[in-house]
Amino acid sequence: MNVFATLGCRIFQKGLYLASLFLPFRLPEEIEGADALAVKLGEMGLRKPLLVTDRSLHALGMEKKFLEAFRARGLDYALFFEVDPNPTFSMVEKGYAVYRDEGCDCLVALGGGSAMDAAKTLSIRIAYPQKDLTSFKGILKVHRKLVPLFAIPTTAGTGSETTLAAVIINDATRDKFQIDDPKLIPLGAVFDPTLLGGLPPHIIASTGMDALTHAVESFIGHSNYRQTKKDALEAIRLIHEHLLPFYKTPRDEMEARAMQRAAFLAGAAFTRSYVGYVHALAHSLGGTYNVPHGLANAVLLPHVLKAYGKSVYKRLAYLSDMLGLLDKTHAKKERAEAFIRYVEELNAAMGIPEYFENLVKEEDIVALARHAAKEGNPLYPVPKTMNAKELEIVLRSSLK
Template structure:
């Protein structure tokens, strides 16, 4: 795609974005804030909800206090717990059918990014029952009010509790695509750090690096506002200061709460400023090999940032200064390199690999096409890459 066309498209979208109806979720925050949710639903006159989660969370019993509170408050509920990582069209259609047959009035997304994506897909179908998910792929295709949507994140990474995105996987074609519309932003979000205390270490690490990817890609892109830059900066600083502590000491509630805040801020930043090639590549790895999104982002991030070269020296130098890993005499290039190296060191300390071994050489051409078409012309990346560039990156990530 012609770079001039891409930049013109991005400028036009950025201009239009100023006038879109952005929603800020009403937050319930702090320890045991989950217990406040039934009362919130009652005040909103919501009497019957669909809860979207996955089997792992259902078996852990994390939802039990919520289910007890709903029962005590006389609020009916039905649980859809078949969500898989990188939720599929089938997941969303099953949950949507349950939503309709149970005559639900609202949706609770309980879990990490996958239940959130699934729940948002259900909300999109409820808003546009005559449209398929594929017909809502891309930008601003929902455009109608969704049912009340409540996000209860149990990880600190996706930021889905404040984003406009539902990511859907087609299990037949292995395509992974996004439905983007401000109406998909949750109306309410519960930020209870107690829900993240029991996370396995590898989930803590990879979801935390997912949040860092959101903050970094938003910051280095060309559609920043002063506000998105501030959100990205604060999120980056919080992640550098708290992620390893949350990983090493999962019971540190302060670190857990700080990571939840970082995830939320990074989510707000990339919702307005968008992401880039890291995400475009990661989506193909999720679609083809079911690689968890946070893991894919963590592995890909240093490769792509390094490949951008001079285009990211200044913004990454600014982020590096925030994290206290630079010297005052360092050039922007040196600061940038220190920042990328710090990401590699964080990955290594948390046992995140440097490459993705499941990539098959014969799949690379199709993945290149899909990543290229996802990113261009929409993503306001610091440097527009061509298909040969993307092929080189896949080979580096596979090596």
């Protein structure tokens, strides 16, 4: 990217960084288990939560223990389980009808990204019953107080239980867009490691690598705060210690809880410090070929880190030192390369390929890179700015 374009990006990012110092960022309260959630709702004077979840989790009966805990603590509840992957306006409207007709007073989202996205958007619909949801597209468009939202993650990766973002699709136009507002950060994140017990290893691998990508991209970016750096580093340390053991023993609740914490901290880091071109390219591939988000990130992460070159040597060398990968007497470049190798080996140990094989069509590459450049620039405070042409080269390096 040329000097002037880079300068434009950096000025934009600095402005956003300074503005965000005044935003009401907060972390959700960490709540341990179903009973503690029911107690919390009671303490807050809430009496009827709407539990929002998706069809597949409902089919497994995942919400049962929470509903039982509500009952045991004398709370009434309603259930909405018609969330499908990639939630839409019409799903939100259906959920709103249940919320209104049942006279609920708060939301509990149980699931991965989709249930959380649906519940976050639903909280906007409740505060603004008449307004077109499209008008909330973008940053800081929510001005009213939202109903309390509690999030129960059923995977350890997206960090959606701690982020300010909701992704939603307008079914009429098929426009998929993001709503970003600190008001969307859940009031509480509820952790129950038993919910993760049935996860297949490949999901543990891809969601865990999504969390690692959040932590690494926020740590190497230009918009760090002391707290986000601390959260990202702690997330990386936890992932280093627990992802592979969790992958190998999916029913180990201690490992599951450690990975839940890692995903939560990584989410807290990137919701303030952003992600980078790994996510921009992963979203491109996800949108066009439906590649699972975590898997796309996992494959892309080493390739993008290599493309950042010397702009990330210092930060990656720091990560290598923290994990004790290479003696500190080695040059920064070597220690940075050791960290990239570490990511490659972690991928390989969990059966994640080094390249996307027979996935990307040659005629799509230019559009994919353009899409990623549009998402990343000027928003993401990446260590080294790249234009569509440069991102095309990075994307090609990940293909086989």
